[in-house]
Amino acid sequence: xxxxxxxxxxxxxxLSIWSSYSQASTPALTxxxxxxxxxxxxxxxxxxxxxxxxxxxxxxEYLKSPKALHPAFxxxxxxxxxxxxxxxMVNLLRNFPDLAERETIKAILKTNLTAExxxxxxxxxxxxxxxxxxxxxxxxxxxxxxxxxxNWHDPLARKLEQNLKPLTELMVSKxxxxxxxxxxxxxxxxxxxxxxxxxxxxxxxxxxxNDALAQLIRARALHWYLSDKQCPxxxxxxxxxxxxxxxxxxxxxxxxxxxxxxxxxxxxxIPELINQTFTLEPARVSDRTDGKLVHLDGLNFSxxxxxxxxxxxxxAEYGHLQAIGDAHVNAALPTIVDNHxxxxxWLGSFAMYALLSxxxx
Numbered sequence: 034x035x036x037x038x039x040x041x042x043x044x045x046x047x048l049s050i051w052s053s054y055s056q057a058s059t060p061a062l063t064x065x066x067x068x069x070x071x072x073x074x075x076x077x078x079x080x081x082x083x084x085x086x087x088x089x090x091x092x093x094e095y096l097k098s099p100k101a102l103h104p105a106f107x108x109x110x111x112x113x114x115x116x117x118x119x120x121x122m123v124n125l126l127r128n129f130p131d132l133a134e135r136e137t138i139k140a141i142l143k144t145n146l147t148a149e150x151x152x153x154x155x156x157x158x159x160x161x162x163x164x165x166x167x168x169x170x171x172x173x174x175x176x177x178x179x180x181x182x183x184n185w186h187d188p189l190a191r192k193l194e195q196n197l198k199p200l201t202e203l204m205v206s207k208x209x210x211x212x213x214x215x216x217x218x219x220x221x222x223x224x225x226x227x228x229x230x231x232x233x234x235x236x237x238x239x240x241x242x243n244d245a246l247a248q249l250i251r252a253r254a255l256h257w258y259l260s261d262k263q264c265p266x267x268x269x270x271x272x273x274x275x276x277x278x279x280x281x282x283x284x285x286x287x288x289x290x291x292x293x294x295x296x297x298x299x300x301x302x303i304p305e306l307i308n309q310t311f312t313l314e315p316a317r318v319s320d321r322t323d324g325k326l327v328h329l330d331g332l333n334f335s336x337x338x339x340x341x342x343x344x345x346x347x348x349a350e351y352g353h354l355q356a357i358g359d360a361h362v363n364a365a366l367p368t369i370v371d372n373h374x375x376x377x378x379w380l381g382s383f384a385m386y387a388l389l390s391x392x393x394x
Contacts, residue, residue, distance in 0.1 A: 060362045062388035067129045069370055073381030074118035075134060077109040078141055083374070085111045089162030102157060104150040110378040113171035113224070117382040119145065120178040123193075124385060127185040128394065139189060148196045155199050168211065169219075169230035172204045176237035179204075183241055205246055208234055212249055218257040220282075222274030222332070227257065228281040229335075235288055251289040258282055262301045270316050275331030275383070279303060280339035287343055296350060299343070306343075309353050315364035324375035330368065333361040334383035338390035345393055355391070362387050 084099040084107070099107040106115035122138045132138070158164055167175075179201040182194040218227040231250045238247035264279035283303060287295055305311055313336070316329035340358035343351045362384070369380040 058356065058359050058363065060359055060366060060388060060391065062128075062385065062392060062394075064129055064131060066388070067125055068133045070381045070385055071122070071125055071132060071134050071138070072370060073377050074109070074121050075137065075141075077374075077378045078115060078118050078122070078145065080108045083110060087111065088160075088166065091161035095160060102153075104153050105145045105147075106154065110374065113167055113174055114379040114382075116171060116178055117174040117379065120174060120181050121382045121385050123178065123181045123185060123190070124389070126187070127181065127190075128389075142189070142193060146193045146196050151196050151200050155203055158203060165207075165211075168207070168225070169227065170224035172207055173230040173233035175200060175204045177233050180237040180240040205243065208246060209249060212253045215253075220278045222269070222271050222276045222278055223328070226276045226278065226281055228254075228278070228285045229276050232281065232285040232288060235285070254285055254289045258286055259298065264303050266303065266305075266313075270329060270332050273325045273328050274316075275328040276335050277332060277339065280336050284339035284342050287346055292347070296347060306354070307350055311353070311357070313357050313361075315361045318365075318368075321368065321371065321373045321376055327373070327376040327380070330365040330376060330380055331383045333365040334380070334387040337361040337387040341387070341390040358387070358391065362391070 081099050086099060086102070088095070088102070090096065103112055103115070106112050106119070109115040109118045119142065122142060125132050126135060126138055126142075129135075158166055179194065179197055182190045182197065212231075215227070219225045220227070231254055235247060235250045235254075237243070238250065261282065264282065266279050269277055269279060279302075283299060283306075286298060286302075290298060300307065315336075316332045318327055318329045321327045321330070337358035340354040340361070344353070344355040344358065365380075366384055369376055369384055371377065
């Protein structure tokens with residue numbers, strides 16, 4: 034009897050653990066989670082300091098406050114984080130009509146994304162030494178924000194999309210100028226990564242029917258990556274990565290190659306990926322108060338959105354990758370809404386992008 038009761042208790046504990054794991058292994062962007070994540074851009078898009086400007090100064094006259102230089106995107110510590118924080122808010126409005134802070138977010142967007150503010154943002158890129166400001170990561174997120182506004186069927190979105198248009202067109206022209214000049218791709222796991230920048234811009238081109246940009250990106254992607262084989266996953270991650278060079282390239286090529294050609298290419302690029310037994314340990318963060326080390330939370334999210342994209346496009350061959358993506362999201366998602374500005378000023382966007390990718394949104 035004692036043994037039976039002990040086995041019953043152990044079984045109950047095991048079922049409880051399994052149930053908790055099962056629920057944790059299926060992350061979803063619910064309304065509750067959306068409200069939790071919305072707190073992150075709300076806490077920083079209107080916060081001017083601390084701030085990392087990353088600009089070139091050609092004289093004293095260019096020494097201005099972040100808000101004077103960037104009246105639309107002065108918050109969230111740096112320009113690109115502010116841009117993807119605005120993307121996050123637009124996406125929340127588009128997908129969650131019952132969002133708790135809906136009216137607050139609308140007020141911020143109306144305040145920041147005015148035609149006058151965007152004109153100042155455009156003018157900044159004409160200041161000496163700053164024509165390549167935020168290349169290519171910030172450019173990619175600006176186009177992602179533009180695509181989000183384009184896809185949101187709301188009168189406010191039409192107004193904001195029109196306001197943003199001069200900066201959107203400037204970013205498109207910068208892609209068109211820069212990509213033909215870039216002889217070699219940039220394979221870092223941080224901001225300059227070419228595959229990430231092309232992937233996001235390609236989605237914009239498709240969403241807005243910009244065939245010329247889509248064709249340019251496709252041509253450059255094939256030029257740089259089509260002959261790649263045996264991507265060294267064992268070398269990842271570097272200590273400061275928030276993007277995976279291997280998986281960002283995989284995600285881009287999924288978009289630009291026809292299905293059968295992609296499967297053949299992927300089989301050469303990461304051969305082990307198709308194995309049902311393939312495993313990949315989520316990155317571990319040792320100190321979330323360190324702005325560089327916390328990048329690895331972002332890596333977990335960006336790995337996940339790449340894995341989700343491949344799993345959904347090719348479920349028969351790569352469906353098992355979804356569970357690996359889930360493990361990566363679950364490794365980072367509980368930790369990002371904290372008091373550490375080093376992560377909170379940007380990680381919400383990465384979390385949302387991963388969760389949206391899982392749900393095919």
